[in-house]
């Protein structure tokens with residue numbers, strides 16, 4: 001076993017939704033900014049093999065990596081903060097752990113032994129944690145354990161952390177416990193008891209937290225820090241306050257002020273330096289001091305859920321800073337859009353994005369919206385299902401193919417302008433079987449896409465089963481909707497544009513997954529720029 005790579009485990013206590021992912025990403029940013037090659041991994045205690053089959057009501061957005069893993073949305077935060085791609089190894093669920101162990105059992109690899117949670121499941125968890133460390137690519141691996149300590153389903157993970165801490169030895173593995181210090185307004189006081197209890201719960205499993213990160217709405221006074229330190233076996237300097245921030249991008253600086261990186265590096269016996277956050281702070285400055293403001297409509301069927309289009313919302317923040325403009329994203333529920341209310345709901349918008357999605361619900365609203373923006377010269381970006389709907393809208397309203405549809409929505413349509421991909425036809429398993437991950441796209445020179453990317457060959461991430469039906473390509477192009485990007489091997493259409501419109505671009509892939517603070521996605525940057533231009537000429 002290598003002890004070269006150092007491990008940091010992040011557990012959560014008291015309640016879920018405390019923002020473990022943001023704390024892990026912020027710490028990783030601080031470590032990366034002082035020269036440590038750092039990656040973050042998320043272990044999710046649910047039985048699904050991956051979150052790809054979970055709908056956004058259950059789990060928010062499904063994030064997709066270059067290597068085609070369907071993952072937890074926290075991986076999006078990791079990439080946005082670190083600007084380093086993640087992979088399949090960065091997200092592991094209980095389902096995948098069990099699947100692996102059971103497959104090995106069926107192959108007879110356990111030589112007749114009884115297969116048990118300890119040691120077989122915990123060994124598999126330990127192996128998964130160390131895959132990234134043993135790759136030799138990282139100095140530090142941060143492993144975020146999903147859920148809350150005390151949950152039945154988290155127990156094998158906490159046990160694996162206990163064992164690993166012991167195996168790796170002192171200074172090689174530490175545990176950061178993220179907890180809540182609530183404010184009781186009736187008593188006018190911050191309360192430490194829930195934290196004391198959750199640290200105790202962790203200790204019942206043999207794990208002593210090294211650092212406490214305390215989520216709070218108010219400053220933690222020093223007597224309270226002393227109290228927490230005393231009751232929780234943690235040094236006072238290792239009590240880190242995490243106060244509510246106006247933007248998640250402030251959290252690295254807040255953690256720096258609290259000295260989180262310093263305590264972490266001290267406990268790992270690593271040298272600490274002043275992190276170089278010049279670029280990061282430049283972004284923050286632009287983000288917080290916009291010169292103007294625009295409103296972009298986000299049309300989807302999950303818009304009431306703040307996590308379902310996470311990467312799109314974050315990509316607008318990056319692209320807004322780049323353009324020195326505040327992008328207000330106005331959610332428009334596609335299910336409630338129709339010809340009668342479309343003008344009232346969309347005409348004030350500076351740009352419109354039609355979101356990715358699956359299934360029939362809300363698609364007619366999306367099609368009506370695309371017709372409206374096409375006819376009214378409002379900048380438009382369609383993503384995945386949004387691109388497919390743009391093709392359908394054009395075929396119905398310009399080509400006059402009234403029943404044009406996707407076979408996903410109407411398998412019997414006589415004009416399947418969007419159709420299932422050939423290699424998807426015989427697939428029956430739903431998990432991990434879409435066209436996933438990064439694929440090549442070749443771009444025509446005469447196009448907005450080429451101006452945007454400044455390159456003819458790009459790679460973008462995908463997640464779909466249906467595609468532009470090439471049988472209709474000639475007809476569609478002749479009527480004015482151009483295909484300007486395609487996969488060089490399969491010729492699958494990746495980008496469509498409408499040159500008679502100021503800025504109408506729709507893509508089969510998901511540009512939002514690749515937008516980071518350091519590299520705002522050029523397509524979002526250009527879309528925001530076009531929307532700003534539209535705003536200024538209104």
Ligand code: GLN
Nearest residue numbers: 356357384385464465466
């Ligand atoms: N449902 C469409 C397909 O499978 C679009 C998918 C998406 O928007 N991610 O092709």
